[in-house]
Amino acid sequence: MAGNSEADTKKPMSDTERLELCQKLDQELDDFINSLERKRYTEGWPEDRWEEEMDKHPFFMKSNPDGDEMSPLAEGLAKLKYDPEENTPMVLANNYKEDGNFNFKHKNYRLAILGYTEGIKVKCDDPEINASLYNNRAASHWHLKNYRSALYDSEKALSFNPEHTKARLRAAKSACQIAKYDVCIQHCEKLLSQSNDKEVVELLSIAKKKKLIQERDERKEKRRTNKKEEERDAIVKMIIERGIRVSNCDDEDDIDLSKLEPCLPDSQDCMVHIENGVLKWPVLIMYPEYQMTDVVKSCPENVPLLNQLEQLFPAPWDTNNKYNISTVNIYFEGYDKMPHVIDPKKNLGDLLVMKYFELKAGTPAFFILPRGSVIESRFLESYL
Amino acid sequence: MAKDTLNELHQFLKPESRIDLKLISLDHLIGVSGTEGGVKILVGKENILKSVIDCTNDKVDNVTKKALLLLINITAYSEGSIELLKLKPNDNKSVIDIFVGYVLDAQKTHADAVCMILSNITRVEENVEQCVDILYKHLNNLLNVFVNTEFNKKGCNLEYLAPMFSNLSRSERVRTWLTNENPHIPLLKLLPFCQYEKSIIRRGGAIGTIRNLTFDVQYHKLLLSPDLDLLTYLLGPLMGGEDYSDDEMDKLPIALQYLPKEKQRETDIDIRKMILETLNKLCSKREYREILRDNGVYYVLRELHKWEKEPSVRLACENVVDILIQKEEEVGAEDLSKVDIPEDMVDKFEKMDAEYLNEG
Numbered sequence: 237m238a239g240n241s242e243a244d245t246k247k248p249m250s251d252t253e254r255l256e257l258c259q260k261l262d263q264e265l266d267d268f269i270n271s272l273e274r275k276r277y278t279e280g281w282p283e284d285r286w287e288e289e290m291d292k293h294p295f296f297m298k299s300n301p302d303g304d305e306m307s308p309l310a311e312g313l314a315k316l317k318y319d320p321e322e323n324t325p326m327v328l329a330n331n332y333k334e335d336g337n338f339n340f341k342h343k344n345y346r347l348a349i350l351g352y353t354e355g356i357k358v359k360c361d362d363p364e365i366n367a368s369l370y371n372n373r374a375a376s377h378w379h380l381k382n383y384r385s386a387l388y389d390s391e392k393a394l395s396f397n398p399e400h401t402k403a404r405l406r407a408a409k410s411a412c413q414i415a416k417y418d419v420c421i422q423h424c425e426k427l428l429s430q431s432n433d434k435e436v437v438e439l440l441s442i443a444k445k446k447k448l449i450q451e452r453d454e455r456k457e458k459r460r461t462n463k464k465e466e467e468r469d470a471i472v473k474m475i476i477e478r479g480i481r482v483s484n485c486d487d488e489d490d491i492d493l494s495k496l497e498p499c500l501p502d503s504q505d506c507m508v509h510i511e512n513g514v515l516k517w518p519v520l521i522m523y524p525e526y527q528m529t530d531v532v533k534s535c536p537e538n539v540p541l542l543n544q545l546e547q548l549f550p551a552p553w554d555t556n557n558k559y560n561i562s563t564v565n566i567y568f569e570g571y572d573k574m575p576h577v578i579d580p581k582k583n584l585g586d587l588l589v590m591k592y593f594e595l596k597a598g599t600p601a602f603f604i605l606p607r608g609s610v611i612e613s614r615f616l617e618s619y620l
Numbered sequence: 621m622a623k624d625t626l627n628e629l630h631q632f633l634k635p636e637s638r639i640d641l642k643l644i645s646l647d648h649l650i651g652v653s654g655t656e657g658g659v660k661i662l663v664g665k666e667n668i669l670k671s672v673i674d675c676t677n678d679k680v681d682n683v684t685k686k687a688l689l690l691l692i693n694i695t696a697y698s699e700g701s702i703e704l705l706k707l708k709p710n711d712n713k714s715v716i717d718i719f720v721g722y723v724l725d726a727q728k729t730h731a732d733a734v735c736m737i738l739s740n741i742t743r744v745e746e747n748v749e750q751c752v753d754i755l756y757k758h759l760n761n762l763l764n765v766f767v768n769t770e771f772n773k774k775g776c777n778l779e780y781l782a783p784m785f786s787n788l789s790r791s792e793r794v795r796t797w798l799t800n801e802n803p804h805i806p807l808l809k810l811l812p813f814c815q816y817e818k819s820i821i822r823r824g825g826a827i828g829t830i831r832n833l834t835f836d837v838q839y840h841k842l843l844l845s846p847d848l849d850l851l852t853y854l855l856g857p858l859m860g861g862e863d864y865s866d867d868e869m870d871k872l873p874i875a876l877q878y879l880p881k882e883k884q885r886e887t888d889i890d891i892r893k894m895i896l897e898t899l900n901k902l903c904s905k906r907e908y909r910e911i912l913r914d915n916g917v918y919y920v921l922r923e924l925h926k927w928e929k930e931p932s933v934r935l936a937c938e939n940v941v942d943i944l945i946q947k948e949e950e951v952g953a954e955d956l957s958k959v960d961i962p963e964d965m966v967d968k969f970e971k972m973d974a975e976y977l978n979e980g
Binding site: 462 | 874875878
């Protein structure tokens with residue numbers, strides 16, 4: 237430093253002296269700053285609207301202000317650089333490219349994109365400039381993580397100049413980002429046919445691996461859905477075979493799984509399913525007296541309903557201990573809109589094919605009432 | 621009598637002869653070449669063979685075609701193959717030189733016949749090294765032509781280059797070429813043909829080449845390296861659309877996981893057997909056996925065994941499974957290829973195999 241070397245040659249200044257001088261200088265500077273008029277800088281562009289302001293300034297504006305007459309400076313500037321009358325398309329495209337490059341260098345990628353886009357719009361007939369405009373716009377998009385646009389622009393650049401290595405590399409990278417691995421692989425292979433770039437080799441191997449995984453996942457998903465469909469078909473087939481009447485279905489062909497999906501909140505995940513060739517149903521048990529319900533999941537069709545009920549009694553709400561197998565009557569509501577009493581010793585599957593039985597919402601439903609009670613007669617009367 | 625006729629035919633086969641005479645002569649020779657005895661007579665007639673080779677380049681398409689057919693017949697017998705290779709018809713060039721040029725020319729109409737001749741000539745053990753001498757510098761070109769399935773513009777598929785590569789891979793030099801970067805490993809280009817649906821010849825050639833490589837333990841490391849992904853190509857043909865548990869699925873090479881239900885196994889018995897022999901060879905060292913286990917080879921073989929009806933393939937399958945289901949302590953040998961098997965045991969094993977096959 238200049239100051240230091242001077243001090244070295246003059247020598248005589250002692251450490252204390254130097255310290256004093258420093259303090260004095262600091263004080264003077266502070267005094268000077270404090271003496272300045274306290275005023276905020278207000279003429280700058282507001283942060284949130286700087287782009288707008290910038291566009292208004294003749295130096296930066298990209299289009300003429302609407303309606304208003306142009307300021308002479310703006311007019312002059314526009315004429316100079318961006319007026320199609322004053323410039324050949326090639327010069328114009330180049331000017332826009334420079335504008336884009338300027339913004340790109342300053343990491344103003346959005347502005348850079350605007351510049352390149354203007355340049356592209358000129359449609360000059362020089363493939364090199366067009367390739368370069370597209371390639372640079374691709375680069376801007378890449379930095380903004382707009383990989384789809386980056387890929388599109390890179391490929392556009394390649395259409396003007398297939399030998400544009402940078403554009404191809406970016407195309408490959410962008411394609412990889414958006415999981416278009418085949419496209420990525422194609423570009424990589426083209427690049428590798430010209431030179432053995434390590435970066436490309438790595439990208440290619442990554443893309444190939446990811447592609448394998450992608451394909452595997454697709455196959456897995458397909459297998460899963462196929463399996464599900466098969467299961468569904470099998471269920472429908474068994475229901476038809478058993479001759480169970482399903483509500484809202486005109487005929488056998490009309491049965492599909494959507495009509496078998498339980499609509500009770502508790503039973504949505506327990507739709508009828510097949511286990512070892514046996515249908516397992518969700519069963520809804522209702523107690524009109526207490527307005528209570530039970531849902532029993534996975535009731536095998538080849539087991540008496542009785543067995544399920546035995547699990548439910550004694551019910552916690554049944555304080556008087558009125559409900560047990562021997563003291564209740566069990567009804568279902570048939571498609572004739574009438575209650576029908578059933579024998580719980582029968583297998584669930586046999587109940588489902590009784591006359592008048594109809595499967596609603598994929599869930600067999602039964603009413604339970606104390607035999608001979610007032611509530612039972614009221615229940616039966618309500619159907620008359 | 622026959623001899624004299626043959627000598628007379630020679631003059632009709634000269635380039636300047638009348639086309640109809642050439643055709644009649646060639647037809648006659650093709651008739652002669654139909655039997656082994658006939659071929660034995662023909663191989664003694666150097667002049668005639670040379671003329672026939674000249675005819676393969678005749679301006680008249682039909683002459684070329686018949687001459688090539690004749691040579692296919694002749695090379696079908698090893699004696700014919702050996703004699704043909706000895707000939708230096710013109711400029712000291714061998715038939716191999718001439719035919720390589722033919723294959724590498726995309727405009728040749730009968731390139732497939734030429735590929736068959738090349739496959740025939742290289743099949744004979746004594747010819748291999750001599751063929752490699754000539755072919756070595758063309759190997760890259762031939763491979764590129766083979767890989768590009770639409771190379772020939774006259775509708776030839778060049779599938780018989782596959783068995784040619786397989787034949788040549790019996791030579792150490794070709795095995796080295798196949799496995800060394802230049803700038804890519806040539807073998808990589810051949811692998812996709814292990815499952816090339818359209819041509820059983822190409823599949824057989826590709827698998828045969830790999831099998832020949834596995835006879836040499838020094839290549840096992842490369843063959844089982846993750847980059848090459850060989851097991852994908854070997855196991856793929858053995859798999860159908862069967863279901864595996866998720867745990868088993870995870871072990872399989874990723875490209876073989878969750879294959880569609882419609883997936884078909886390799887239909888050719890010999891190819892299936894070759895693959896199993898290849899896997900067997902790859903069981904040489906403990907570290908390689910562990911790679912096979914880690915890639916779920918056992919599960920694939922288990923499913924194959926359930927499906928396989930051909931006794932010899934079942935036996936080949938069991939041979940691999942027997943090694944893989946053992947724990948390493950039970951195998952008790954680092955390198956199985958180095959285990960000495962006493963003469964009498966070899967006999968015994970062979971007898972057992974024969975009995976097994978008879979039962980099947």
